[in-house]
Amino acid sequence: MLADLRRWLIGPPLPTERMHHERLGKAQALAVLSSDALSSTAYATEEILLVLTLAGTGAVRLSLPIAAAIATLLFIVASSYYQTVHAYPQGGGAYLVTKDNLGRLPSLIAGAALLIDYVLTVAVSISAGVAAITSAFPFLYPERVEIALLMVAFITIVNLRGVRETGRVFMVPTYFFIAVMYLLIAAGLYRIATGTVPPHVVQAETASTAIQHLSLFLILRAFASGCTALTGIEAIADGVPIFKPPEADNAGKTLLIMVTILSSIFLGITYLSYHFGVLPKEGETVVSQIARLVFGRSFLYYLVQFATALILLLAANTSYSDFPRLSMWMARDGFLPRQFAHLGDRLVYSNGILALGFLASFLIILFGASTHALIPLYAVGVFISFTLSQTSMVLRWFRLRTPGWYIRAFFNGIGALATGIVLVVIAATKFVHGAWIVLALIPLLVRMFLAIREHYDHVAEELTVEKRPPSPVKKHTVIVPIGDVHRGVLKAMYYAQALGGTLKPVYIDLNPKRTERVKEKWERYFPDVELVIIPSPYRSVIGPLVEFIDANIQEEGQYVTVVIPEFVPAKWWHHFLHNQTAWALRVALLYRRNWQGRFRILTSVPFYLKY
């Protein structure tokens, strides 16, 4: 029944041979990988304005140069990543690139930072998307956590079904958002050109006087806040292998297209907001205010709102490509449990997808699906990985010195410098509001990665056949614990006799009368095999059995087989009607450490009950 539900939800298993066909064309890949980056245009402008208005309405004029600076940074980082895409066609995530050029510890820092950020992307985007919906339909507000969790479940299932379906599901909404935003900007510019902008009343609450002076720190903080526009642009560089071949070329072109779309929407929104004199206000986003001024409360206005909510929900989907892929790479390197490297039924890394779904749901519950509570933790991880990745690329060019390396090194160098500065600015301005959590979590995760790797190294070392080949069987003792003489025990005894070692059936004496009956029966069926009877003054069965077995493992190279007759009831509730002695004995023996050279084998002889 569970298997049926699973098949209905995620579809039948796909054979490994279909693996290569599950690739995406540029248009589909753009839809899958760019929603995170594009969705940030929904709030990046607002974040800049929110900081600037702290210095009064007059400071808002600085939004244009700041947006221009961020757009420049966007192109710097993109050209830097363009180099990465071509240098690492197998997927140029910060973890792989840093491992390749800076070594283990920096790569683990990048890995930890990215894993945290992927989880945050899901939590933040879903929360923001749900907030957009609940702003339009306030009666849904009390159910926001439940709605957010349903969204996470939906995206998780879609991703478990496989990458091709993902591309198909998300193409329409992504291009719909791009089209709607371009329409909004074009209509806005037309209104400005024709001078038909309706009068905009600035509300008293937002047009208040300055709380802070317009310091350099405040300008930097506004710039840092706007840098959320950059989150997600690394997705294409990470995801090169999901492109159709030639992967690198397709990915590089898609990256440039994506950055062009992203910066034009971002600059357009910022320009319109400045020109219309729109300021952030409680209960309505900047984008919504602009759309209302341009379209009025028409069908087109609601279209903008709907597209914005949708792209925010889809942004979460980007992490469902990145998180499983990164955890797969780290698992292959032994820094995460091996299960993350297993290709699931539908040719996706199901364990990574499930882990991401669970972690994001946990964050959503913990922070009550509140975007405001989550935002300060966000973007720190991304800029750590940006900086480490670009620095790695610089080192790589200096090492390889391929033709034209100095130009590439220059691009990556500028990228590293820019993102490094922004990282310091973000960490400094967001530290007290929540960035400290991420900065504290990263070393803990790195420690965990190292502990996991250490365990795998130890295991590999212990399993090496070359060093200490195990001792072959020199002596074989077969112990059969029995609780009665019945058909199940007879089968177990026939089997034990066929094994050919020294046979020692054993019975625990709890009740002298019962013991007498068992002895009599025993002598009828096995007159030539001596039954060992062990008294148990404390009425424990497991304790005396384990002691007896231990006492029989004495010699180097001795193998002791414990043959356990085991009932298998026909119905689940029948388990409660039988003592779980066989199970308890197995657990007691399996988890009892063994000593060098001697060996304890556990054999279950199942007896299937028909009723």
Added chain:
Amino acid sequence: MLADLRRWLIGPPLPTERMHHERLGKAQALAVLSSDALSSTAYATEEILLVLTLAGTGAVRLSLPIAAAIATLLFIVASSYYQTVHAYPQGGGAYLVTKDNLGRLPSLIAGAALLIDYVLTVAVSISAGVAAITSAFPFLYPERVEIALLMVAFITIVNLRGVRETGRVFMVPTYFFIAVMYLLIAAGLYRIATGTVPPHVVQAETASTAIQHLSLFLILRAFASGCTALTGIEAIADGVPIFKPPEADNAGKTLLIMVTILSSIFLGITYLSYHFGVLPKEGETVVSQIARLVFGRSFLYYLVQFATALILLLAANTSYSDFPRLSMWMARDGFLPRQFAHLGDRLVYSNGILALGFLASFLIILFGASTHALIPLYAVGVFISFTLSQTSMVLRWFRLRTPGWYIRAFFNGIGALATGIVLVVIAATKFVHGAWIVLALIPLLVRMFLAIREHYDHVAEELTVEKRPPSPVKKHTVIVPIGDVHRGVLKAMYYAQALGGTLKPVYIDLNPKRTERVKEKWERYFPDVELVIIPSPYRSVIGPLVEFIDANIQEEGQYVTVVIPEFVPAKWWHHFLHNQTAWALRVALLYRRNWQGRFRILTSVPFYLKY
């Protein structure tokens, strides 16, 4: 660590030989077995008065004859049970007596009724005791469920420690209650004799006019309500085996002493309440009102309240002797899971004690520790068992005709008739208020008992050696699933080779490159054993393995041993770092039904990891 906590809570295990010494003298046994019966004096008078006042204050004068009738019934039932104690020195619970004389179905009805009532005794007594405490300390009222659950946990642990300690713990409070009640009655009678009774103002709310006519039905209902005084008097007859030898004589004497104490306190309280004109009122019990009139708000008044609360809590303890004993008897007869017949570490039936603790806690949570919600369910079960048990005794005397049998049959006959009539009265008057729940539950429980017994009968039938002796080993195939070639696999292979059957090592091909490496290694260590390689296009390991194993079980009398190399990690969290393939394979094979004559054996070869 868990074992340490367990030992600290319930003490070290006791050897079986100490079993006989864990008996109680009459004084201790009275303390352990009579608290349920004695505690009912705290509310029985009030229950009578509550019904009578429905017909107006004038009807209260009937409380004296009704109390006298109940006291007479008490002596009738006690003399009936006195016969039972001597006829059944091994414990004369209604279940055993009914089984012996009326047969299976009536005995199961008695068993179900009693088990329900034992659980209710714990829930009702603890709830009433907590209510007494929270009346004195109202700030504890919001925590009443938690306090009740703590009480249940405390009594459960005391009982898990063993019967001797139980006697010691509960002796002081029981005798303390008896002494305080006698003091109260004596002081009250002295006040009446000397004419120094303080004036008692009857409150307007209770002294209201009649709501109902004083019908025969109402008088019967008042009588039925007062019959709660009888709950618990069967405890001594059930618990004969915990008395010091001679068990029957000691138990019989204790029963007569207990009934004398119980009826004298009950009559004394009823007489004082009538003489002082005390009526039930909201927020203060009848006993509390009497104590206040006799002692004023002195230290002695608080002593009465404290002793009352304490005896109510201790009443719950009686069930901790009865429930585990009855469930043990029913388990021995195969009507309850066998685990209830197991003597625990401390020579008590721990599973019954734990089950009672859990069920009572469940009731307390379900009914919010409210005595008023629980009371209508109570006493139905007791009177069902009374009636069945006395009827059985009558049949027994007619069957055995031992000397003086007609006198004994007369006592038991009067008992059966009286309790039968009371049962009908209780069921009729309490039906709509909750008695229907118990009356509906009893047939469900009886059905469960029969289903359990049927299962055990089937199993015994299947296990009979005489009918179909199992086929001995004709052919032996040994299958070794491997995931790699390492020290653990080498050990498993050495072992499998020593077993002497046809050896078939098998490897699941998930990745051609890896398979090549494994093949190479294999040929280095086992050049003369062919490794079966099975392709798995859907990347499943368990599925193809199970298919291969099934395909190798073809012949009648064939035994197939699956030798599973199994890691045992050193630390618990290391389990998450390994695929649980060995475990999953074991579960898949163990719960896969087998067919007649062929046999699948599961062998774990553990490899203990040091790190």
